[in-house]
Amino acid sequence: MKKFFARFYIAIILLVLYAPIFFIGVFSFTESKVLGTWTGFSTRLYTGLFSNENPGRESLLGAVENTLVIALVAAFVSMFLGTVSAIGIFNLRGRKRQAIQYLNNIPMINPDIITGVSIFLLFVFLHVTQGYATVILAHITFCTPYVVLSVMPKLQQMNPSIYEAALDMGATPVQAFWKVMVPELKPGMISGFILAFTMSLDDFAVTFFTRGTIGLETLSTYIYADARKGGLTPELRPLMTLMFLLVLVLLIVLNVRSSRLATKKLGR
């Protein structure tokens, strides 16, 4: 009985969480300009997304490309910066460690708008023209703390002598980093990367303030501008549906793989 209630509760919340996504999915199969009006089944929005004759397509796909490029670059840089820094912080003691951990917490606690506005003021102050690079720098700023936090626990679990052992055996610090540290820290690095990628992908406020006036659009700013003009580009519906399905498939594949690995390990 208790179990039933627990399951029921989970199911209800999941249902509410996914309702808007299903809503988008269902209405991606109709041609209507407005989300929520059903004008009969059609796959024209899907074909429109992939055909060259659609004039609105370019800017939308451009925004998707920008979003992905920014998220990938920011997540990669954050992963390395965060991992190297986590190792450094782990070896710091006392006040210095407290200070850097305190600073590391700030971007996580600050709401996006503060991060966005403050970095915007930095670029204004330094007379830096804002665009692609400034957006990526800003994204690295709010992504790296998450990597540091994901790598830290792995460092605590790791045997500290194996790095020294590698050095004693004649490895250079760089070799010891790649051959000894990275394999040990990999799970933390990967979860940090995924977190960073997700945060960057979903960001709106920071991008909004740091993209400057060169007309750089990510998916978020594109949707915001679209909604302000009144009415979303209909092609966003199939695009979002496809993106969601892609993530879902990825998750299932990863999960099947990891459970296979688990059974393999158990079988040994």
Add this chain to the structure above:
Amino acid sequence: MNNRSTWSLPYFIFLVIFVVMPLLLVLFYAFQDGQGHFTFANILRFFSDSDSLATFALSIEVAIENTVICILLGYPLAWILANKEYNKSAVTVVLFILPMWINALMRTLATAELFSMLGVNLGKGTLLFGMVYDYLPFMIYPIYNILSKMDKSYSEAAQDLGASPVKVFFKVTLPLSMPGVWSGVLMVFMPTVSTFAISEFLTNNKIKLFGTIIQENINSSMWNYGAALAFVMLLIIGITKFIAEDEEVATEGPRK
């Protein structure tokens, strides 16, 4: 200390440039007029502007309500997810963050459309719903993390000593999980005050939150007043952080 501690140096410099300097610049611009002279006018303007103050009060109110609802909904959920009896797979947990992969603005717009299709008037109710919808995962996650890592022997010991399940929960599990709740509060409360697009979409521009006025000022190049508003927000963040840390120390007991 060994030489690997120097590996944190590049990041330290990075943090100074991209975190410390920008925050100091918020202060710098907040206390400056358009000509670059020092002034309190921007801060005073906020405290004498009844519109801004009303927006600010409303934002705090919505943020408190959102945080409370997120705790009430999220805590039981995190507890169920962390409990091996009810949930054995990590996939269920991932299901709660999966929606975050769909653009938040898009989801919010879809929620608003869903409401208008169902004939619900857009207003404060829908705003709260949307806020809870967007921020619930941020509450579930830290609580889930701490609950699933918690040493079961504490609650087992309490049980062995004759405490009822309800008592075990309120005397042992809940106090031990408070740091998770507080980090959830930090991740929900301030972001709610500062959201700008979400409130516009979910209320059809009827309700403005604090984030919206900051954005409007910055975007119309009124950096000084925008910075002053951001400074007010920084003060609030400092206060919440201070309270949260205090509580964390209190619930964790003395720091080792």
